[in-house]
Amino acid sequence: MGEKLREESYLAGEGLATAIFLALKLQKPLFLEGEAGVGKTEVAKVLSRMLETPLIRLQCYEGIDVNQAVYEWDYARQLLHIRTAEALGTTGGDRSRLEDELYTRQFLVQRPLLQAIEHRGENPPILLIDEVDRADDEFEAFLLEILSDYSVTIPEIGTVRAERPPVAILTSNRTREVHDALKRRCLYFFIDHPDLEREVEIVRLRVPDAEERLTRQVAKAVQRLRSMDLYKPPGVAETLDWTEALVALGAKELNEDLIEATMGSVLKYHEDQQRVLLQSLSLLAGS
Ligand SMILES: Nc1ncnc2c1ncn2[C@@H]1O[C@H](COP(=O)(O)OP(=O)(O)O)[C@@H](O)[C@H]1O
Ligand SMILES: [Mg+2]
Structure with missing residues (x-):
């Protein structure tokens, strides 16, 4: 599974690769939790390419209700x-x-859950239920119901049922705990920030134009930033953005001036930027 994911430019640790394999094999929803930018949403996109099947995305938000999710x-x-x-x-x-x-x-407008249930094709679709932690309890309870039998009753039309269960990927940024009941329905995996070597590899894979030395320096600097107790520690997304910005500026290696100039690619809060500027630009630039 790890190899197949890599072919789609996604580097998963063994734990995540196994969780994905099992979710597919056992036809269970996969619940991915972790900080922003660690690659949760990307798993669904990658699976859609890998299995050559459509990705149907339900983005959760505060106040989302059944109408917006189903029909x-x-x-x-x-x-x-x-x-x-x-x-x-x-x-x-x-x-x-x-x-x-x-x-x-x-006159019926299908929303993502109904689309996923009514999808007919060679393979079941990938159903991404993104950022579940943003929805409220009531909606969570409703999701639990949907994930148990993939059927929906439309009073005026009747009950529709999925031919085969979609491959469901749920994600949470953990802004609050999601209920046990929902987690119990799923396979659970916590995605952590990658270690240095894996992050270097991810950057190599995603930003192949970057010089090896620059890639390493950026990955190291990001690891240091993560240990700094910032308001919003950078995720892999920021590491990639930062490297791309540096490459766009023609950088071959990191230095203090470059860090200062490109800081907005990696730290998105003024307070975090101030803090880093005060403390440790030189520390970050060190290789
Ligand atoms: N393990 C990984 N391998 C390759 N790319 C990754 C990996 N983890 C994260 N990324 C990249 O980082 C970015 C953010 O990932 P995303 O899935 O949006 O994060 P999340 O949903 O956890 O906030 C994406 O561009 C994704 O391609
Ligand atoms: Mg996401």
Whole structure:
């Protein structure tokens, strides 16, 4: 599994590779937890390429509800339909028939969960339920239900069921604990920041234009930043952005001036930048 992931430019540790393998084999949802930028969302994208199957993404946010996740009725089109029927005089006074017409497939808007359930294809789709920790308890309870039987009842239409369960990937940035019940339904894996060697390899893989010396220096500097108790420690995403910025400036190796000039690629909070500027630019530049 590790090899296949690498072919798609993703470097997973053995633990993660095994978790992904098992999730596919046992057809269980995979719950990935970890700080921002450690590569959680990317797992779903990589699997979609690897298994040559569509990625259906449900981005969670505060206040997300079932309508936004499963289906909605297209009010604007329904209204237009009524107006047109009235204008053409085709209602014939038969209100109830007109109303029936309004709740048919034609006016149904599929949201990601329904799309995943109704997907028909050679392979089940990848269903990415991203940043579950942002949704509220009620929505979590609803997800639990969906993940148990992948069926949805639309009162006006009936019950639809997935032919085969989608490959579900749930992620959480751990801004709060997600309920045990939901985790119990899934295989759980915590993605940590990579160690130095793996991060160097990730940068080599993703930013092949970077000089080897620069790559190492950046990876080391990022590791140091992570140990500095910052408000927002950099993830792999920031390491890659930073390296790309340095390469764009033609840098062959890191120095204090370059760090200062490109700091916005790796630290996104003013306080964190101030702190690093005060303490340890020279420390970071050291190879
Ligand atoms: N192990 C890895 N191998 C290759 N690229 C990685 C890895 N981990 C993270 N990345 C890259 O870092 C960036 C951020 O990853 P992402 O999945 O968005 O993080 P998260 O969802 O955990 O916040 C992406 O561009 C991704 O390609
Ligand atoms: Mg993400």
